[in-house]
Structures are given as structure tokens and as C-alpha cells.
Amino acid sequence: MHIGKITIGTIDDWAPSPGVVTSWHPTSAAKDKARQAPVSSVPVSYMQGQHIRGVYHQAEAGLDYSRQIIATCEVPGQCDVSAMNTALNAYLRRHDTYCSWFEYDGTGDIVRRKLEDSSDIEFEPVNNGEMNAEDARKHIVDIPTPMEWGCFSFGIVQSPDKFTFYASIDHVHGDAALIGITMLEAHGMYTSLIASGEPMPLPDAGSFDDFCFQEHESNAALTVDSPEIQAWVEFAESNEGTLPEFPLPLGDASVPTVADMVGELLLDADQTARFEEVCKTAGTRFVGGLFACIAMVEHELTGAANYYGLTPRDTRRTSDNFTTQGWFTGLVPVTVPIAATTFAEAAWAAQSAFDSSLNLARVPYYRVLELAPWLDKPRPNFPVVNFLHGGAAPLNAVIAATEMGYANSIGIYSDGRFSYQLTIYMFRYESGLAMSVMFPDNPIAQKSVTRYIEAMRSVCAQIADNGNWGR
Numbered sequence: 001m002h003i004g005k006i007t008i009g010t011i012d013d014w015a016p017s018p019g020v021v022t023s024w025h026p027t028s029a030a031k032d033k034a035r036q037a038p039v040s041s042v043p044v045s046y047m048q049g050q051h052i053r054g055v056y057h058q059a060e061a062g063l064d065y066s067r068q069i070i071a072t073c074e075v076p077g078q079c080d081v082s083a084m085n086t087a088l089n090a091y092l093r094r095h096d097t098y099c100s101w102f103e104y105d106g107t108g109d110i111v112r113r114k115l116e117d118s119s120d121i122e123f124e125p126v127n128n129g130e131m132n133a134e135d136a137r138k139h140i141v142d143i144p145t146p147m148e149w150g151c152f153s154f155g156i157v158q159s160p161d162k163f164t165f166y167a168s169i170d171h172v173h174g175d176a177a178l179i180g181i182t183m184l185e186a187h188g189m190y191t192s193l194i195a196s197g198e199p200m201p202l203p204d205a206g207s208f209d210d211f212c213f214q215e216h217e218s219n220a221a222l223t224v225d226s227p228e229i230q231a232w233v234e235f236a237e238s239n240e241g242t243l244p245e246f247p248l249p250l251g252d253a254s255v256p257t258v259a260d261m262v263g264e265l266l267l268d269a270d271q272t273a274r275f276e277e278v279c280k281t282a283g284t285r286f287v288g289g290l291f292a293c294i295a296m297v298e299h300e301l302t303g304a305a306n307y308y309g310l311t312p313r314d315t316r317r318t319s320d321n322f323t324t325q326g327w328f329t330g331l332v333p334v335t336v337p338i339a340a341t342t343f344a345e346a347a348w349a350a351q352s353a354f355d356s357s358l359n360l361a362r363v364p365y366y367r368v369l370e371l372a373p374w375l376d377k378p379r380p381n382f383p384v385v386n387f388l389h390g391g392a393a394p395l396n397a398v399i400a401a402t403e404m405g406y407a408n409s410i411g412i413y414s415d416g417r418f419s420y421q422l423t424i425y426m427f428r429y430e431s432g433l434a435m436s437v438m439f440p441d442n443p444i445a446q447k448s449v450t451r452y453i454e455a456m457r458s459v460c461a462q463i464a465d466n467g468n469w470g471r
Contacts, residue, residue, distance in 0.1 A: 001263035001436050003427050004390070005409060008436060010261050011137050011416040014072060016157045016164040021131045021139060022081060023155035024088050024123040033120040034101060034149035040114035042209045043216035044102065046364035047327045051172050052104050052146050054420055060106065063256050067151075068141060068415035071179045072166045073187065079156045079163040080194050081125050087189035088154050093118040094185070094205040095325035097173045101149035113149075123154070131157070141415045146172040154186070168415075175329040176386075177314060179412055185323075208326030219363065224371045228360055232368040233375065235308065235333040242376040243365065244308040246383045246422050247301045248448035251440055253380035259418035262449060263425070263436030266457045271464040272432045278467045282344035287387055288351025289463065290426060294385065295336040295346055296469060297455045305339035310384045311354070313361040330361030331384065343468045381440065383422045390429035414438060433460065 001008050026034070044052070051067075058065040092098045099115040115121065131139065136157055144151045151170035156163045167182045174181075185202060192200035222229055236242055251257075267275060279289035295307030312329045316322055334357060336350045369375055418440045425436040435453055439445045462470040 001261070001434065003429050003434065004431070007409070007411040008261075008263070008425070008427075009411075009413055010259050010438070011070060011141055011413045013261075014070070014137060014140075014411055014413055015133050016072070016136055017159040017162075018130065018132045019157045019159040019163070021128040021136055021155060021157050022079070022125050023128060023139065023153055024085070024125055025153060026150045027122045027124050030120060030122040031150065034113075034115055037099075037101070037113040037115050037149070040100065040112045042100070042112055042114060043212045044110045044112050045208075045212045045215055045327060046219070046366050047175075047329065048102075048146075048172050048212075049110055050364070050366055051327075052102055052110055055145055056104055056106055056147070058419065061254075063254075064258070064417040064419070066259060066414055066417040066419040067145070067170050067172075068143065068168050069171055069174065069176070069178060070140060070166065070168045070411075070413040070415060071182055072164055072411040072413070073183065074162055074164050074409040075187075076162050079158055079165075080190075081156075083193040084156065084165075084190050085123075085125055086199075087186050087193060089121065089123055090189055090199065091182070091186040092121045092123060092152075094202070095208070096205075097208045097326045098152065100173075101151070102146050102172070104147060115149075140166055140168050143168055143170065146170055171327070173327075174325050175312075175314065175327045177316070177328070178325055179410075181323055181325055183410065203323060204320075206321040206324035208321075208324055208328075211321060211324070211326060211328060215362070215364075219367045222363065222367065222371065228363040229368055229371050231357065231360060232333065232363065232365060233372050235335065236365075236368070236372075236375045238306070238335070239308050241374065243310060243378040243382045245379060246381055246448075246452075247298045247304075248452060249444050250381045250422065250448060251442040251444040253440070255442070257418050257440045257442055258416055259414060259438055260441035260446070261414070261436060261438045262453070263434055264453050264457065265432055265434050266453075266460045267433040267464055269430065269432045271461065272428065275433070275460065275464040278343070278463050279347060281467075282347045284347040284351040286389075286428065287354060289343070289347045290387060290460075291334055291336060291350035291354060291385075292338075292343055292346035293456065293459045293463065295338040295350065296343075296459050297452065299338045300455060300459075301452070305337065307334075307336040307338050309334045309336075310382070312384060312386055313358060315361055330364060332357050332361050343463055378420070380420055381422045382420075383424055385424045385426065387426045388428070390427075 055065045103111040143153045153168045189200045298307045310331045315328045334353045423438040427434040437449045
């Protein structure tokens, strides 16, 4: 799927030109230092812990788990490998998350081990010879798990007149913002070095370690009676004691599968502008109208009187961590009464629910489970809706990288594995409103996702064209 100059999909959608692959990996000395790294007092963040346990327990069950965020871009000419080496090592040493790796054996606490000196990080280029696109795709996803140090890799595919740069980073070290951060820093630094011989000046990177301490401290102060915990408990108890499920069947979650991703344009630019005007007339923002439409789709498919949804939110809110690499994203629960409502009523309810729940992004559901153990962890294929606006983070940073000339034809890919979460993306950009869904690749899920996208297109078009539901 194309969003302007950005391609979004699974790794199977990446099609670099054949060429010589040079990849960057830790030196033997750096790996030895990491293996000997002491246990760290930095708490494992809740999202890191959820991810690590997911990787481990899915593997124990013979299932896969999507781990990597992969970013690519094309650059004209021949790559200066020495300059790229300088840029990548500078980037890795700037961000304290890359000093960590984790130990977990399936029970008990996760242990963080951490290099005490970031200068011990040293990656070196390895010439892997010529590869076609299929071999390059296999190579790019072949990185360690978070239970080893170095679950991040970088490389180039050199063609006669251009090279493709890639970064393949385990989710344990970052959220979606890492794509923009990596492109602006690592590749921006490379561009500066070859243009002027001087490193690109960058602001202080901040500290993800500091965030982990702050998250641990603030969540330790909560009790089961805290308003934030009670709000999550009420939400989960409205969904049979856990997080909500997708409204259509997705196949047998116990059967190993890969991921597929499909996307469609829901509204063109003119329809999107009209949709926004209807939202403004209702006294809501675009996101409120969007969740109202999602709620109506669920009502049409299931007859449910209330919609319960989840959407991620980046909790970076200060200049101290705006360019910090790490997993700052939390989930916001959204509840929308939808039966017998007008669009304006539903949009207002959705906007109010979204705004009043933003603070819950700082309270992970797994902390709620610690305080309310009668609740259950999420079931397989629970849906999360990502709303990405071309003028806001993290998508604006990626677009900025293209506009500033640091990169062309940027690609954002998953590793092709399917994990535990069904992910829905809503993209608002200059061409309109697009929707993409990542789901388990089986015939049942294929049929359901196609039906879901068509229902969403129909409902959104009704609002853009008529200002209300077409019922």
C-alpha cells in the first residue's frame, strides 16, 4: 500500500533491485562485552515485558510472533560504507535502549542486562555478496531475539546506480516513531558526512531508561481503587473480563501462520474534506468521527449496542524525549454507545470517550492484571486501531525525511510473522483516507477482512456524502 512516497506492508512487499548486500552486525568484542554485561536496575517497561513474554510463549507453543519494525529507503549513487559505518555507530550509541538485552526462561521476572558504557557498542560491515530480492528479504529478518543482545541490524543493497538502505529493529527497542528517528538520524547523519565531512548536529537523545523508571514509579503507586485502574476494569468487564475481540471470525489461532496485509482507499481527498466538515459540524474532530464509523460497522456486523475499541497513543510529551528511541506507546480504551444514534451523537460520544481516556495510555493493561487478577490477558487476534495523520507523529517524521531529502521511496514493513494482535491502520494524508489491516493469512480471515474493509468504506462514504448513516 502506498501513502505518498511511503510504501507500507509486510516484508514480502519489499522488492529491492538485485545487488551486493552489506549488513552491519556487532563485532565479536562488542558481543563479548554484552554477554558479560551486569544485571541492570532499570525496570523492564510493561510493553517490553509483554513483548518478551509474547515472543517466548508463542515459540513454546510452536507459533510465531511478529518482532521487527523494518524501514527502507532508496539513495542514488554508490554507498560510502565508511561514512555509513560512522553514522550507524553514532546512532546506536546515542540511544540507551540499545545497551540492553533480556533474560527470560518462561517464569518469574524478566532480567535486563545492560552495557555500562555505550562506547562498547561497535557494529561493523559484512559483505554478504550479491543477493536477489528473495534472499535479501530472508537476510533482513534473520536477527536475534530480545533474549540476546543485538536484535537490530542495518544494511544496504547496492545496485549499479543506487543503493537501498534498511534498518531492521526488534520492537523491544522502539515503537513506530523509530522509523522517523532512524531515518532522520542514521541516514541523515550519513548524508551530512558525505556532503560536508561533518556530523549532523542533533539534539540530546533523552533517555528511555528514565522513562522506564518513571513508568515503574507511577504505576507502583496505583491500587485497585485508583480511578485509572477502575476505568480499565470496567472496560474489560464489559468484554467478558478481557480486551475486545474482532467482530468477524479469523480462523484457528492455534494454527501457525504468516501475516498478510491488505489496504484500500476509503475516501478520496474531496470526500475526506467533506467528512471532516461533517465532524466539525457535530463538534468533534476527525478521530471522533472515525471511531463513530468503526462503531457503526461493528453494530452492522454484530448488532452490538456498544463498541469497545483500543487505539495506541505515543506518551512522548516533552522535548526531553521527543527524539528518544524506545517503546513509549500505550493503549487507550474507547467506548461508544452506537445503537439508535445519529452520526453526530456517536461522533460526540466517541470523541468524549477518546479524550477522557488519554491518560490511560500511561497505565498498561498488564499493570491492571496485576491489581485485578480476576481479569484475563487479551485473547489472540484482539484488534488495535492505529490512526496515523500525515501532519502528526510518527508519520510526519517519516514524511519529513523524504521532504528534507534524507531518503527516497521509504518503505515501512513488518517481518511477515503474525503474532497475537490484529492491527488496523487508518491513514489520513493528502490523497484522502486509507485503511490497511494486518491479519493471519488464512481463507477465513481473508474473507472477513475484505468484508470489514468494504463495510468501513460504505459507512465512511455515507457520512461524507450525506452527513449521516444511510439507514
